[in-house]
Amino acid sequence: MFQTTTTVRMGDTDMAGILYFANQFRFASAAWEELLEKGGYSLKEMFQSSPFVFVIVHANADYLKPLYGGDVLQIQVRTKKIGKTSFTMAYTFFDS
DSSP states (O other): OOOEEOOOOGGBOOOOOOOOTTTHHHHHHHHHHHHHHHHHOOOHHOOOOOOOOOOOOOOOOOOOSOTTTTTTEEEEHHHHHHHHOOEEEEEEEOOO
16 A cells, blocks of 8 residues: 645635545546656656556546645555456545
């Protein structure tokens, strides 16, 4: 499991100051990129010279409680399933 921290910024929220639902996916994507970078994978090299790419074919999220601008989030990333040609990642957000 990989864990990272981020902060909900004003630009991440809607007019009520609550995290805009689609930004959950932006936070998850940033956590995935950080996991790759800390694992020694250069995103730049992957895009320029790698023989493989990561394609997201399905994403869903459960919005369990509001998150507000200024909230500090812990994001846990874990591998949920590994298949022959694909894998599934799971992300859990916790406010601190």
